[in-house]
Amino acid sequence: MSVVVEGLTKTYGRRHALDGxxxxAGTGVTGLLGPNGAGKTTLIRLLATVLAPDRGTMRLLGRDPATERQAIRRRLGYVPQEPGYHRGFTVFEFVDYVAILKEMADRRTRHDEVRRVIDEVGLADVSGRRIRALSGGMRRRIGIAQALLGDPELVLLDEPTAGLDSEQRLRFRDLIARAGEGRTVILSTHQIEDVAALCAKVVVLKDGGSVFEGTPKELRGLAEGRTWVGGRKEGPLCRHTGEGVFRTLGDPPPGARPAEPTVEDGYLLLLHEAAPAATR
Known part of the structure; x- marks a missing residue:
């Protein structure tokens, strides 16, 4: 496995961001799901070696970040939730700047690599434009480009599709799917449809702990036989649909009309019923 995390704990004052x-995670795309405050961004920053845990252990690409952080970073690509671009730079200048930070010293070789990743994310035609003149979707693609410099073995993406429209998210799914070929990608997101479309594995976080680890199909299966529609609102996990009926999660009453569950149904049911201490 490229990533092995055991008993990871991180606190901020009295609050446990991660709790045991x-x-x-291995080769392919692993999705991290969870509500706000579940610990997703803290976990991504720990895996990126930006933070150190209070307790617990991590093995990243077979190495211990406590003693081999620099060696891990040389094989790591990271897109934070707020990348903090130098908006006065052109696309090429910014990605080249990151390449220098990644210790790519030979100018010709470095520039070839910069052009490769810019082309890979479909920005070759705008590589000379300043970042401040680009759309939000293009700026997100710059983040992916710099993360792919040097062909890293582990790529960490924190909410890479946040704020994008449906068409832009489809393009990003294709980018992320290709990034996951032959390497490990960990994707933190609120977009359940991205996880369903992209991920071979999903980990659901709640209150700093893991309450589920498995495939999207297995997550959907948690709502099998417990998703139904009716003519009135029943229970807390009930929503009105555009077809004029109520879709409800939970144990169905006699005579209820069953519905095909989705990954989102399994996720919502899990969060509603999972005890925070289940996996601590």
Whole structure:
């Protein structure tokens, strides 16, 4: 496994951002799901070696970040939730700047690599434009480009599709799917449809712990036989649909009309019923 996390704990004052979290991730795309405050961004920053845990252990690409952080960073690509671009730079200048920070010293070789990743994310035609003149979707693609410099073995993406429209998210799904070929990608997101479309594995966080680790199909299966529609609102996990009926999650009453569950149904049911201490 490229990522092995055991008993990870991180606190801020009295608040536990992570509380005894354990999970593994291998080649392909692993999705991190969870409500606000579940610990997703803290976990991504720990995996990126930006933070150190208070307790617990991590093995990243077979190495211990406590003693081999620089070696891990040389094989790591990271897109934070707020990348903080130098908006006066052109696309090429910014990605080249990151390449220098990644210790790519030979100018010709470095520029070839910069052009490669810019082309890979479909920005070759705007590589000379300043970042401040680009759309939000293009700026997100710059983040992916700099993360792919040097062909890293582990790529960490924190909410890369936040704020994008449906068409832009489809383009990003294609980018992320290609990034996950032959390497490990960990994707933190609120977009359940991105996880369903992209991820071979999903980890659901709640209150700093893991309450589920499995495939999207297995997550959807948690709502199998417990998704139904009716003519009135029943229970807390009930929503009115555009077809004029109520879709409800939970144990169905006699005579209820069953509905095909989705990954979102399994996720919502899990969060409603999972005890925070289940995996601590």
């Amino acid at each position: 979290l354990s999970f593994t």
